[in-house]
Amino acid sequence: MISLLKNEWIKLWTKKQPWIFVILIVVITVGISFLYQALESNMGSGNQSGDWQVGLEMEIESDQELMNSSDAEAWDRDMAEMRVEQNQAYLEAGVNPNAVTNISFLNDTFLMAASFITLFSVIVASTVVSSELNTGTIKQLLIRPFERWQFLLSKFIIVVLFSLILIVILFVTMLLMGTILFETASWGSAVLEWGAEGNFVAPGHELIFSKLGLYTLNMLVFVIISFCISTLFKSQALAVGVGIFTLFFTNISQPFGMLLENKAWYKFIILPHLSLPEYARQGTLIEGVTLPFSLMIIAVYCIILMTITTVYFQKKDIAY
């Protein structure tokens, strides 16, 4: 089994594709960093520390005036009330909502950059079995003294390993760029997060590492889906297609979610659960659906898909 893993590892890196993906991840991260910096300096937030507390207090004051004024519309007053509550929360937590540190940068942009990793992982996962089926090299593998599932497993492990490497590269590059371009803050420093239930403030490492963990799980699901589909249908194109479709669909599924949220079956299909990183900033994805439930649904789908794939591949007649 170790020898199979070694073989797969060598086969992966002797291709150009994974190297291109690694380089792209670095380039994309650097690009995002500079873009973020440009946007932040455009917004011209007062970076002079000390002043922000005065600024917030002034904002609170004017909002309170608005709340008490009889001219304002009711919704205007509600908005003002929300802002007051938030700003008071910032003051209490001692967080400057406009300050940019390497930690807040990481928290803001990690998921955006990571979506490229999902894309690249889907491509690699779709290629790893189907390319050997297409070229016929699979014949020379399956006549060796190993069980077929061992070949599948070794390929799967290498794909996952590749994805994890991309994540590490992304994370390190991002931290490096954040530290170079922005202020340095401690891991535990409070950062501002936009949640579905309003903005909130939380320690940076909590947010970042829950996003990292949830993202990794989420990506794993995409890898499993593309890996299995490419093996079942021996079609690279179909697998990449389905992978990317799922990826985009989960990104645009919010409107569908609103339409279908009330249907009892909606929470039992896998698609709405594939936004796992959202749990870093909100307790439920759709009403009544929490992280354990999502993980359970995802696990059931993945186990079924992987079992079908393994059983199918064990018995399949290799005749090309």
Place this chain on the structure above:
Amino acid sequence: MEDFVLEVEGLTKTVKGNKKIVNEMSFQMKRGEILGLLGPNGAGKTTTIRMLVGLIGKTAGKVVINGKNLDVEGQRCKEDIGAIVENPAFYEHISGFKNLQQYARMARQNITTDRLNEVVQLVKLEHAIHDKVKTYSLGMKQRLGVAQAIIHKPAVLILDEPTNGLDPQGIRDLRDYLKVLAKEGTSTLVSSHLLSEMQLMCDRVVIMERGKVIDVTEVSNISNGSDSDNKSVLIAVTVAEGQSLDLVLDGASSNYELMKTNGNVVTIKLAHDKIPELNRFLVKKGIDVFGIEIVKTTLEDRFLQVTNLANEG
């Protein structure tokens, strides 16, 4: 009991529509022999081979490789097999040597670089082994295919159409190193539809047609033109135009048997040591002889003979 390294019994493959593409095949391969699997395209040769190496499942039958039942000890069986199944496929973007290293790692025993170099030398690929496989010709890929099949010194070597894409020199080389391997104790199953190649390469030939074994024959028996039970041979005597041997030979001797007359070529069956005697007899009778030639029954004749029988039956 003979030492069989491969025993196939009642091997059957049924595909969609209840079609039997391999039907109750049975044959044995002796240790150290080169056994041919001969048949026209679509006879089921490749399907048989795919079942032997476990690429496709068999519908029925029993396969015993080196004393181990394929159904019971699938993995142990594969340790004893090296194979090329149809066109050998390689990782084109890496060198031939790196391809071999991949296969070496999958062997159960440790395979040294020396062993790899030895195999490369045997298949005569030294000059190109470190080039990327995508630069290889079909013939070079066939050689590399043989190399990957023999690196772990398997007891049974299975080669599906190994002469595809090889030039005459390549075919000759293949023949030579199969003989070398046979001496080292490797038994080889070679499939082909090229009769003349099989005749030169194999010790015995299993002839199959439409999924069935229709004959198993010793190649040596065929190629020297004799029946195994008596030492008689067929000779073709070319005589002068207009002369007839019919009358001359009629009742001359029970040693000669006139088989057929085709123009001025007469085919006679007789014992091999009676040829000089016949020659003197013809001279005495004043027959102008232009040539006496031993007629070799080729594998092709045998093949056509048995396939015709099979078709009639």
